[in-house]
Amino acid sequence: MRWLLxxxxxxxxxxxxxxxxxxxxxxxxxxxxxxxLSAGPDKPKVAFVSLVQPGNDKLQLGDETxxxxxxxxxxxxxxxxxxxxxxxxTALQCRQAAIDTxxxxxxxxxxxxxxxxxxxxxxxxxxxxSGPPTIEVFYNADDPVKAAFVEDTLEAQLRDANLALTTKFxxxxxxxxxxxxxxxxxxxxxxxxxxxxxxxxxxxxxxRVRSQVPPAQRAELDEVIRFSRLGRxxxxxxxxxxxxxxxxxxxxxxxxxxxxxxxxxxAVALAVAVSLMFITLLLAAGSLALEREENAFxxxxxxxxxxxxxxxxxxxxxxxxxxxxxxxxxxGLGLFVDLDWARAPLWVAxxxxxxxxxxxxxxxxxxxxxxxRAASLLCVMISLPLAFLALVPSGSVAPAVDDVARAxxxxxxxxxxxxxxxxxxxxxxxxAVPLAHLAALxxxxxxxxxxxxxxxx
Amino acid sequence: MGTATKxxxxxxxxxxxxxxxxxxxxxxxxxxxxxxxxIIGPNGAGKTTLLSxxxxxxxxxxxxxxxxPREVGWVPQQAALYGKLTVAxxxxxxxxxxxxxxxxxxxxxxxxLTGLGERADDLAAELSGGNRQRINIAIGLLGRQDVLxxxxxxxxxxxxxxxxxxxxxxxxxxxxxxxxxxxxxxQEAARHADRxxxxxxxxxxxxxxxxxxxxxxxxxxxxxxxxxEAFVAFLRHRGH
Numbered sequence: 001m002r003w004l005l006x007x008x009x010x011x012x013x014x015x016x017x018x019x020x021x022x023x024x025x026x027x028x029x030x031x032x033x034x035x036x037l038s039a040g041p042d043k044p045k046v047a048f049v050s051l052v053q054p055g056n057d058k059l060q061l062g063d064e065t066x067x068x069x070x071x072x073x074x075x076x077x078x079x080x081x082x083x084x085x086x087x088x089x090t091a092l093q094c095r096q097a098a099i100d101t102x103x104x105x106x107x108x109x110x111x112x113x114x115x116x117x118x119x120x121x122x123x124x125x126x127x128x129x130s131g132p133p134t135i136e137v138f139y140n141a142d143d144p145v146k147a148a149f150v151e152d153t154l155e156a157q158l159r160d161a162n163l164a165l166t167t168k169f170x171x172x173x174x175x176x177x178x179x180x181x182x183x184x185x186x187x188x189x190x191x192x193x194x195x196x197x198x199x200x201x202x203x204x205x206x207x208r209v210r211s212q213v214p215p216a217q218r219a220e221l222d223e224v225i226r227f228s229r230l231g232r233x234x235x236x237x238x239x240x241x242x243x244x245x246x247x248x249x250x251x252x253x254x255x256x257x258x259x260x261x262x263x264x265x266x267a268v269a270l271a272v273a274v275s276l277m278f279i280t281l282l283l284a285a286g287s288l289a290l291e292r293e294e295n296a297f298x299x300x301x302x303x304x305x306x307x308x309x310x311x312x313x314x315x316x317x318x319x320x321x322x323x324x325x326x327x328x329x330x331x332g333l334g335l336f337v338d339l340d341w342a343r344a345p346l347w348v349a350x351x352x353x354x355x356x357x358x359x360x361x362x363x364x365x366x367x368x369x370x371x372x373r374a375a376s377l378l379c380v381m382i383s384l385p386l387a388f389l390a391l392v393p394s395g396s397v398a399p400a401v402d403d404v405a406r407a408x409x410x411x412x413x414x415x416x417x418x419x420x421x422x423x424x425x426x427x428x429x430x431x432a433v434p435l436a437h438l439a440a441l442x443x444x445x446x447x448x449x450x451x452x453x454x455x456x457x
Numbered sequence: 458m459g460t461a462t463k464x465x466x467x468x469x470x471x472x473x474x475x476x477x478x479x480x481x482x483x484x485x486x487x488x489x490x491x492x493x494x495x496i497i498g499p500n501g502a503g504k505t506t507l508l509s510x511x512x513x514x515x516x517x518x519x520x521x522x523x524x525x526p527r528e529v530g531w532v533p534q535q536a537a538l539y540g541k542l543t544v545a546x547x548x549x550x551x552x553x554x555x556x557x558x559x560x561x562x563x564x565x566x567x568x569x570l571t572g573l574g575e576r577a578d579d580l581a582a583e584l585s586g587g588n589r590q591r592i593n594i595a596i597g598l599l600g601r602q603d604v605l606x607x608x609x610x611x612x613x614x615x616x617x618x619x620x621x622x623x624x625x626x627x628x629x630x631x632x633x634x635x636x637x638x639x640x641x642x643x644q645e646a647a648r649h650a651d652r653x654x655x656x657x658x659x660x661x662x663x664x665x666x667x668x669x670x671x672x673x674x675x676x677x678x679x680x681x682x683x684x685x686e687a688f689v690a691f692l693r694h695r696g697h
Contacts, residue, residue, distance in 0.1 A: 003553045011541040295537040298514045299596070303527035304554040 001313045004305060008287055008317050023325055026278030031271055044150045046079040047101040047110040048072075051091045052117050059118050066168060068118055071161050078157050082107040091115055099138050109139035109150045121165070170242045177242075181235050199235070203228035266428075268333050269421040270391075273354070276326050277383050277414055280355050284318035284362025285375035288449075292370050292456060307453045311446060314366070315359030322355045323348075330425075343424060346431060350417075350424035357413035357438040360445035367452035382412070390415040413441050463489045465635035466511065466529065466604045471520035473506055473659075480506045481659045483520065488635040490603060493627075495650035496639040497688065499697065502656040504639035505534070508608045511637065524604060527555075530634075532597035534608040536589040540582030544573055544592055547581055548599065555600040567595040571625065587618025591625060598629065605629060607638035611645060623649060647684035655688070657697040 012019055050057075052068070059066040082101050086094035098110035113135055114120075120133035137154055141147040179186060183198025197205070203225055210221045291297040291310070301307050330339065330347060362379065369375040390409045397405070409415035420434035466488040473481040481503045488494045496504045509515040513526025538547050548567050552560035568574040571591040573584075581589060590610065597605060610626065611619040627649065630636050640646050646653050647667040655663035655670070663670055671687040674680075677694045681687035 003550055007539065007542065007546075007550050010546070011539060014541045294539055295533055295535045296539065298509075298512075298533060299531060299537040299551075300554070302513050302531055303525070304551075 001305060001309050004300075004310070004313050005317055008313075011290075012321070022279055022282055026275040027325075027329060029274060029278070043078060043080040044108045044146075044153050045082050045106070046150070046154070047082040047084045047098045047107040048076070048079070048113075049084050049086060049094055049098040049110065050113040050117075051094060051115040052113055053115065056115075056118050059122050068121070071164060078153055084110075095136075102138050102140050105140070108146055109137060109154060111154065112136040112138070124169075166245075170245065174239055174242055177235050177238050181232050199228045199232040203232070265337065265339075265426045266422060268330070268337050268339070269418060269425050271333065272326050272329055272351070273414060273418045273421055274383075274387055275329055276322050276351065276354055276417060277358055277387070278379075279322040279325055280318045280358035281362040281365065281379040281383060282376055283321055284314050284359045285366035285369070285379050286372050287317060288314045288363050288366030289370055289372045289375040293372055297456060308450060311360075311363045311367075311449050311453070314363050315356060315442075315446070317359075318362055319352065319355035319359040322358070323351050326351050326355075339425065340427075343427070346424035347421075349435065350420040350431065353435045353438045353442075354413060354417035354420055357417070357442040357445070360442040360449065361413060364445045364449040364452060367449045367456055370456060383414075386412050386414040390418055410437075411441070413438055416441070464523075465490045465492075466637065467523040468507075468511055469521050471507065471510055471517045471522070473503075473510060473515065473517050479659050481510070481517070484656070484659070484661045485520075486511075486637070486654055486661070486664070488604065488637050490635050491630050491633045492635055492651045493630050493649055494635075494637045495646035495653045496637065496656060497641075497643060497646050497653055498656035499692065501658075503659040504656055505608055506659075507656065508606050508637070508639055512606050527600065528602055529604040529606055530597040530600060530602040532594050532605065532607040532610060534610075534612060536581075536586075536593035537596070538581040538589060538592055540580060543578050543580055544568070544584070545577040547592060548595060551596045552599050557599060557601075563599055567599065570598075570628075571595045572621075585618065587614050587621055590614060590618070590622055594622065594625060598634075603633065604635045604637070607636065609639055609641065611640070611642065619645075643685040643688050644683075655691065657692060657695070662695055662697075663691065 050069075050072070057068045059068055084094065084098045084101060086097065089097065095112050098107075098112055101107040102110045114133060117133040117135075120131065124132060135158065139147055139150045139154075176186075178184070179196050179198065181199050183196050183201050186194045186196060206221055206224050206228065210218055210225070213221060288311070291300065297310075300310060305313070327348070333339070334341070361382075365378050365382070366375045369378055386409070389405045392402070392405050416434040416437040419429060420431060420438060422428035423431040423434065464487050466486075468484070468486045471481050471484045471486075472479070484503070484507055486494070486496075486507070496507060498504055506515065510517045511522055511524075512529060512531040513522075514531075539550070542550065545564055545568065548564040549560050552563045557563045564577075568577050571588075571594075573588060573591060576584065576588065581592065584592065594605075594607065594610065597607070605626075607626070611622050614622060623645070626636060626638075638650075650667060652665060653663070653667055653670060654661055663673065665673075667684050670691060671681055671684065674687045674690045674694070677690075679687075679690040679694060681690055
């Protein structure tokens, strides 16, 4: 078997094109999948135009002045801002320039803050019926995916801005209530400050006066004292109530299953699993089918090598090659993603057992197809759906489809390989269970390959 | 020398069935040391199946062969070589798999025997069909077995290449190797075989020298001018 292994390695060395394709194709494919999953979309390109005149971006809330421009920072962190040249343009022209950036494809969306933004926001604290300010958002809906992405991003940012303003309004309202209860100073623009007595001190004052008035008149003072006490107590409840209004629901997220694997770490496991699958399957299936195409199979199994030995050699060859490539790939990915190198022995264990399972599947494919081209085609046809099936999140499809997807994933090595790699790389769940699963699959596919060899020659 | 020691290969009552089709029906065959035995017959007669069973590639449903697979050299119809290996590497690989004690010496011997010493470092894929077949035969000889089975050894070769192959095989027989080969080329059977076995529909209809086949045809009232005509007349007389 050693000589056969060396022979296959020599043949591989003399097939640089095949080896390059065998390595580059899955690596490029898996890296693309990995990036698609981990990086997520870039920040959307958004043209931002504020028509608010300089100096009008301050909002006076009672005795407090809010600088509204400070709320733009959070928005700008979430978008890739496309500049709009408004120099020498009217507000209308500037608004149109922002829309033009969307129509030309330069920006995915345009966000226009109206001139009266601060005035309308300030009007909310008065009885003015102007209504809240309206920010205009224009986006290109040609691509539904992009449109949804832009919509989600901007909605999330505006929701955060609304929440921040609500919290601020609440704080200011609460400070007014506090002064009504406890007294204090209120600053009035362009006028003298107003000193408020407050309910608490009013009650104390009336109590002191009460002993000095005739008993017949005390009942009326008692009414005032009672009003002050009740008012103060009830206003004490207003604080918690208003704070609850600003953020009535809080969310606490707890992951019950699958550990705390980050998306980028999972993408590494996925990229390596896809590469391992492609390399091992193609190599195992192709090298076995090649023995038949070279007419060497019949000569070999006439006592030179047993059929089982030949299968072990092909699966082993593929497993060793893919193990080496995938370890090199992990080392390369480790430069970009934070990997725990102390877990390296677990990586090797996960990769080795997974590679053997894929090797067994590969020789089964090679034994059934009996031709290199047919074997390669079948490997690709098996690999892609397996990868997609294994990535279907449970609960995202109808229960029956979910059950079928899980059942199919369970009888092929991709899903357990992904689980094993996730456990080995990221500590996401048990490693022993997927390894046992993979070992069982390796035996099952090995037996299938041995059966198929009966009609191989 | 008695028959028991002279006979290098004995197959007795070989039967093989593929589903409902009987490929071989109780075929017996023997070959003495240094003897050339040709298996001839129309397409589908069972020639390749018989050779595969003699070589141990397939198991018979009934009957026996007196040699283990590793005790006979086997040369398949199509060259069983690795195109990405050189001539010497192919020979060395199979010498090692055959557990030959001195593989390099065996390779050198086979290169000399095939006359391909100068092509030792050429890839097998770059060889002509005739040269590939010579290497194919040489690989079959690496185990130094005294029985060599060849399945249509000269098929798809031009006359010059065919001549080289036969020169090589006849040399082996002259050194005592029992050679059993199948062929569609009746002139080749008549020219080189000591005995021919005529197979038709999985049945051995005749076993004897090429001249004896002509005599059988004449006894049956037929006429022939050469071996090919005798063969055709023989089969026709027996309903094939």
